[in-house]
Amino acid sequence: MKAIAIAPASLAPAVAEAIASRMDLHLFHSINEALAYIYTEPSDMIFIDGACLDSIGVRFVHEFKSNAIYRHLPVVAVFEPEALADIDWSELPIDDFVLNSSDAHLIASRLDFIALRSLREKDTNPLTRLPGNESIMRYIQKLFDEGREAAIAWVDLDHFKPFNDRYGFSRGDEVLLATARIIANAVKELKQEPSFVGHIGGDDFIFVVPVQAAKRLCEEIILRFDMIIKNFYNDEDLSQGEIISTDRMGNVKHFDLMSISIAVVMNYEGRYDHYGQVSGDAGEIKTCLKKLPGSNYMIDRRGRK
Template identity: 25%
Template sequence: MTISTRKKTGKCAGRVLIESDAELRDILRTNLAQVRIEVIQAKNNSEALKKSQTEKPDIVILDVTIPETLEAFEQLKSSPATSHIPVILMGTEKSLSRPTKPEIKADSYITKPFDPKEVVILAQAYLRNKKRSENINQISGLPGEAQFAYEIDCLVQQEKTFAAIYLDIDNLRDFNRIFGYDQGDLAIQMAADVAGEAVQRAGNEDDLVAHLGSDNFIVVTTVRKSRTVCRRILAEFDRRKKSLYSHDDLLKGFVEHENEMGIRQQYPLIGLRAAVVTNEKTAFHHYLQIIEAASEQLEYISHFPGVTNFYDLREAGMEPTVSGVPVT
C-alpha cells in the first residue's frame, strides 16, 4: 500500500460531548482528535445537560462514577430536545449496575478500565451510522455520494486498505424510454437490494453500499471480500432482472421498440457491469479519483463483449491499468 504523506486536515467527522474527570477527558480528547472527532468537555452534570442542548453534539458520553450522573442521563433521554442523541455510559462494573428507569436505556456501555481506542471505534460507528441515515436516496433507500466521500476520506486518513466496487446499470436510459420511469425505478431498487444483500451475506459489518445517482452504485469493502461480493451482486442481478421482461423478450435477448425516428430497433437488456478499484498499490486521496479510475476501467471492459467485471479480465490476463499502474 502506498501511504500518503499529506497532512491530515479537513472538517471534523463529528462532535462528542464527554462528562468525566479532567484527566480522562483529556485522554479521550487526544485520541478522538486523531480521527478528527471534536470533543465538547463537561466537568459536571449540569454543564453536560446545558451543553447537550446548546452545543448539539452527535454523541454524549457520561461517566457514572460522578455523583448524580444517572439522574442527568435520565433527563437527557426524557427531554424532547436531547432524547435523540445516542448516550454512552462509562464506569466501573458496579457503578454501571445501578438501576435506571426501565423505559430509559443507554445506547452503549463502556466498563472501566478500558482502552481509549474502544471509545474511538464506538464513536466512529455511531457517527458513520448517523451520517448514513441522513444521506438517503429516495429511490434506492441507500446513502448517497456525500456518504461515500465521507467514508473514503475516513479510510484514507486512517491509512486503511479498501476495495471499491463501482456498479453501472447498462442500458437503463433505453429501458426507461421503452418501459417508463416507474419500471426504471424498480430496476434501480433491484440493484440496490442485490448489492445490499451481497454485502450482508459475504461482506463485512461496516461495509458501505451507496447510490451515487442515476444508474451508478458503489460498494466499499475489504480487498479480501471484494471478489466474492462483486460476483454475488452480478449473478443475482442477472437472475432477478428477468422479472422486468416478458418471456419473449428474454428468449430473444433483446427488446424491439421504435426509436426517436419511428424506426423499429433492437435494444439490449439491462445488466450490471462492475469495476473494482483498490488502494493496495495506488494511493487515492479523494473519492473522485476512485470514480475516475473505475470509469476508466469500465470503459476498458466495454471493449470485451460478454465481460461484465474486472475479475473476468484479470483471469483472462487482460487486467486494465490506471495511469500505467495496475488497479489492484
Template identity: 25%
Template sequence: MTARRAGDTATEQGTILLVDDDTNLRGILRANFEVVGFDVVDAPNADAALAALDRARPDAIVLDVLSAGHDGPAVVRRIRTHPQGTHVPLIVLTTGVRAGDAVRALDAGADDVLVKPFAPEEMLARVRGKIKRAAEETGLQPLTKLPANGPIEVEIRRRLAAGAPWSVLYLDLDGFKAFNDAFGFAKGDDVIKLLASTITDAVAKYGEGDAFVGHVGGDDFVVVMRPARAHDVGESIAAVFDREIRRVQRDTRVPYCTVSIAIVNGSRGPATYERIGERAALVKKEAKRRRGSVVVSESELA
C-alpha cells in the same frame, strides 16, 4: 388503544420494521403506526428482522430488547453490521427493570431507548423525529434508502485516512435507458431496487462487518470494503442480477439490462478521493465495452 389526533388521516410516512416476540404488543404497536400512515413489517425475532432488512428497506427499526433474547445489544450490533442497517434509526424498547439495558443498547448502536410503559404519542414523536433527522444528516437516496454522495465521500475519505487495505466497487447498469424508454420509470425503479438488494445481499454474504454500500444516484452504486472478497462480491452481484432481471423484465422487446462492475484497490496507486473516482470511472469504461454483466479489476488493465 391507538394514538390519533383529530383530523389525522392515514398518509404514507415510511416503513417501520417492528421486532417483538409478544404477539399482543406487536399488534398494538402495529396499529399505532398504521393509524397515522406508516407501513409496518413485523418480525418475531432477531433472525427474522435481519432477513427482512433488504426486503423491507425500513425507515426506522423498533426493537423490543427482551424479544432479542438474553443479549439485546448483540442484536443491535448485528443490525448495525448489516449493509441495510448501518444508517437506519433504531429505537429500543425496554422495561426499565433490568439495570443497564438502556446504556448497553445505546453503546451497541441504538439511537434511542423507550422505557415501557410509554404513551403512543411519545413513541410516534420519537420515531418521526429520528426518521427526519436521519434523512437530514445521512443523505439517503429516497428510492433505495442507501447512503448518497455525501456519506459516500465521507466513507472513502475515512478509509484513505485509516491507511488499512480497502477496495471500491463501482457499479453501473447497461441498457437502462432503453429499458426506461420501453417500459416506463416505474418499472425502471423496480430494476434499481433489484440491483440495490442484489448488492446488499452479496455484501452481507461475502463482505465483512465494515463493508459500506452507497447509491450515487440513478443506476450508479458503490461498495467500499476490504479487498479480500471484493471480486467474490462482484461476481455474485453479476450472477444474481442476470438471473433476477428475467423475473422483472418479462417482455424482451429490448435486451435485458446487465451490470458493469469496476474494482479499484484504494490502497494502491494515486489515492485521493478525486483520484479514486477517476480511476474507478476508467475501469468502469472498460467494463462497459465488454458484453453482458462483467467484473473488471484495475489490476487486469495494468
C-alpha cells in the same frame, strides 16, 4: 447549520442556548415572518414552540411539509414536559420534539441526536434508502485517512434507459430496488470489514469490501443479477433477446437486455489520498467495461507492490 425558531415571545432559554451553541439560530415571532425568511434564506432545521401549534400553526406545518422543495427540512417542536399528556401525535405534523428541561446535558444530547439523524436522512436515497453521495465520500475518505486497504467498486446497469423508456419509471424503480438488494445482501453475507454499500444515484451504486473478497463478490453479484433481471422483461423481448423500438423519425432501434458492470479499484498501501483520485480511476475502468457485451467486472490492480 442554520436553524429557524418560531415562538410567540422567546424560545425556552435552556433550549435556545443549546441550539445557538450548535447552529446559527434566527428567532421569529410569527409564522409569516419565518416563512418569508426561509424562502429567501434556506435553513437546515425549524424549531417551533408548542404554543404556536394551534390550528393555524398545524396548518402551516402541513402546508410546509407538502412543499416538494422544503419538505425535507425537519420541523422540531419545543414542549413543556407537562404538555405531553394532551398532545394528539396523529394530528401533529412534526418530525421530532425537544422538552424544555433544567438538564442542559439532556437537551444538548437530544439536539445532537436530531441533527445527526437529519443529516443521515437528507443523504439517504429516497428509493433504496441506501446512503447517498455525502456519506459515500465521507466513508471512503475515512478509509484513506486511516490507511486501510479496501476494494472500492462502482456498479452501474447497462441499457437501463431503453428499459425505462419501454416499461416505465415504476418498473425501472423495481429494477433499481432489486439491484440494491442484491448488492446489499451480498456484502452483508460476506460478514467482513470494511464493508459499505451506497447509492450514488440513478442506476449507479458503490460498495466497499476487503481486497481479498472483491473477485468473489463481483462474481456473486453478477450471477444473482443475471438470474433475476429476466423476470422484468415480457416474453416478446426475452425471446428476441433485445428491445426493438422505433424512434420519432421512424428509425428502428435495437437495445440489448440489461446487464451489470462492476469497476473495482484497489486501495493498496495508501495508494489514494482522496475520493477524486479513486473515482477517476474507476471511470477509466467503466469506459473499458462498457465496450464488452453482457455483465462483467474488472479489477484495477495498479499500485500493488
